[in-house]
């Protein structure tokens with residue numbers, strides 16, 4: 732499937748009309764692709780003036796494909812990269828170390844891991860779900876990279892913690908405006924603070 736980098740897309744409107752399967756939605760300031768409809772024709776990729784469109788890796792026969800992304804120290808490295816980055820309502824796209832909010836942080840961590848999806852705000856994801864290829868799963872059996880979504884917040888599950896973190900029992904990495912920022916929290920702490928109504932999404936490669 733193909734995806735659009737919504738940060739570099741200038742919303743020229745060129746790609747939606749040439750998609751044979753109406754997979755591209757014009758959001759006026761940028762476009763997004765519904766991956767479940769994309770037939771990989773490359774039409775959009777070929778005409779984009781800003782090179783904002785790229786192809787996700789093809790499905791890998793290895794069932795541990797997803798895990799291979801987070802294996803080793805990758806997620807830990809990303810967490811360390813983000814450790815101490817302040818909360819910011821609007822990210823500085825030229826310097827992410829200046830901060831981001833929860834949804835931009837989650838999106839950028841996935842991007843840094845090489846997993847691209849159209850940026851999705853928390854409210855939009857709550858109403859419509861995380862975009863393809865995420866799938867909603869039943870809470871409980873968490874694995875690295877799972878996204879915990881609240882109506883007004885999202886966080887990433889981290890199984891393996893960097894050494895020296897303040898709370899060795901915690902596994903949720905998130906940017907949050909109020910009492911803490913970019914710290915680990917137990918699920919109980921997180922739900923106590925944000926709300927008991929939540930959904931869990933997992934990246935599924937197709």
Ligand code: SF4
Nearest residue numbers: 750769770772773775
């Ligand atoms: S690759 Fe083809 S099918 Fe997929 S979104 Fe682009 S134009 Fe549409």
Ligand code: SF4
Nearest residue numbers: 740741743744746779
């Ligand atoms: S062609 Fe490229 S810049 Fe134009 S709307 Fe599509 S993705 Fe955005």
